[in-house]
Amino acid sequence: MTNRIYNVLFLCTGNSARSILAESVLTKDGSGRFRAFSAGSQPKGVVNAFALKVLRSFDYPAEGFRSKSWEEFARPDAPVMDFVFTVCDNAAGESCPVWPGQPMTAHWGIEDPAAVEGPDIQKEAAFVAAFRYLKNRISVFAALPIASLDRMTLGSKxxxxxxxxxxxxPRPSAA
Incomplete structure (x- = not known):
């Protein structure tokens, strides 16, 4: 068994909701095996208040998050990522930066809870659903025997x- 800590980056366009939820969930549920990060292609500059409310309601970290550009993680001094997951369809269709270290990538898209219109109770329900979908994916991911899987098998998983x-x-890229 390896004691290696894997760096994981969750990407979304605005880095205000889904990617923040995923970062928080992996931070808590990753059993110290993962270091989680999030970023966006066009960051909103502020974290969605419903994302923070839902994280708090499920007793997940909700402090210290900020909406930031994925360019921060493409710089030479950035942590080298082992995994990069897009959690929104727009980000999956965009041309991402070249990530140092050739991380494994996958698309884990779910509907954008921040796009829900209506009363606050509907908006909060959308964030709860997004949280649960992401938590489910992250639980399966964190349970993988990463060190014992070959790259092709891991990619399939x-x-x-x-x-x-x-x-x-994901939407096809406009190439």
Whole structure:
């Protein structure tokens, strides 16, 4: 068994909701085996208040998060990522930076809870659903025997995780 800590980056366009939820869940549920990060291609600059409310309601870390650009993680002084997961379809279709270290990547898209219109109770319910979908994916991921899987098998498992309940389909890139 390895004591290696894996760096994981969750990407979304705005880095205000889904990627923040995922970062918090892996931080708590990763059993010290993972260091979680999040970023966006076009960060909103502020974390969605419903994301923080839902994290607190389930007793997950909700402090210290900030909406930031994925460019921070493409710089030479950035932590080298082992895994990069897109959690929104827009980010999956965009041209990502070149990540140092050639991390494993997969798309784990779910619907955007921040796009829900209506009363606050509907918005909060959408964030709870997103939290649960992400928590489920992250639980399966964290249980993988990463060190004992070859790269192809691990890649297949990561794709399967992205197809669990609540999955969306990425939009094709505009190339």
């Amino acid at each position: 990561l794709v399967e995780i992205g197809q669990l309940q609540g999955a969306t389909k």
